[in-house]
Amino acid sequence: MKLYSYWRSTTSYRVRIALNLKGLSFETVPVNLVAGDQRSDAFRALNPGQGVPALVLADGTVLAQSMAILDYLDHLVPEPELIPSDPLKRAQVLAAAHVIAMDVHPVNNLKVVNRLKSQFGATADDATAWMRHWMTEGLAAFQALLPQGPRFCFADAPQIADLCLVPQLYNAHRWGVDMTPFSRLLEIEAEALELPAFHAARPENQPDATKG
Known part of the structure; x- marks a missing residue:
């Protein structure tokens, strides 16, 4: 997996924690929000929302929005549980x-x-x-x-x-x-x-x- 991230992005930070807790390896691809990298044509094609994080799966599927990514990761690797089942x-x-x-x-x-x-x-x-x-x-x-x-x-x-x-x-x-x-x-x-x-x-x- 590749995580498009900016070091100070709190939403990227959430996803980094989850990936670590789940024991999933990932490659960080920096997106400099201050420099405006998120508005480039290449990144807009990856994530039309022009924000981080974006998680690219092994098959090329791109997931955006941190809360949706966290929900996906919790279903992909159920333990440790991030969202209670009750x-x-x-x-x-x-x-x-x-x-x-x-x-x-x-x-x-x-x-x-x-x-x-x-x-x-x-x-x-x-x-x-x-x-x-x-x-x-x-x-x-x-x-x-x-x-x-x-x-x-x-x-x-x-x-x-x-x-x-x-x-x-x-x-x-x-x-x-x-x-x-x-x-x-x-x-x-x-x-x-x-x-x-x-x-x-x-x-x-x-x-x-x-x-x-």
């Missing part, structure tokens, strides 16, 4: 995961922030304040959905909610979000990053990582 637990875990994947990430996406700057005159400080606002609001909602007791978000092993949370916390730290209210989330993050699958997936450990 209907109620499944709904609870997915609801939390979707807070980040559908409420927080889309409004903080690079193309949205760039549009705020180019179309509406937002400054760099304005853009940072925008991102901090939506991350703070979303993380508060996410934390409120979690039960007390499990080592990770909903269980003693990571699931899809954890795979969404940890990359989003990377962005929160990067952009200076006040993490004081989120002690439970920081505990989960610390537990997760001790696991080899999460550690190997960290942005700074990717082949295209830079110091910028």
Whole structure:
């Protein structure tokens, strides 16, 4: 498999964690979002959505959208289970995961922030304040959905909610979000990053990582 990825992309980060947890080998193909590689004709032909991640299977099939890729990988390799089979637990875990994947990430996406700057005159400080606002609001909602007791978000092993949370916390730290209210989330993050699958997936450990 080939994973078209950008080192700081939180959606790519989710998929890297899942591939590692499932023990699946993959080749990383860097797509520099800042340089605009995603808008090239070649990449648009691969993924019309012009975003990462894109996962190319051995037969050439291309999968896009991180949540769909995670669902595919969970069916392909059932253990460890990322999405619970029990209907109620499944709904609870997915609801939390979707807070980040559908409420927080889309409004903080690079193309949205760039549009705020180019179309509406937002400054760099304005853009940072925008991102901090939506991350703070979303993380508060996410934390409120979690039960007390499990080592990770909903269980003693990571699931899809954890795979969404940890990359989003990377962005929160990067952009200076006040993490004081989120002690439970920081505990989960610390537990997760001790696991080899999460550690190997960290942005700074990717082949295209830079110091910028």
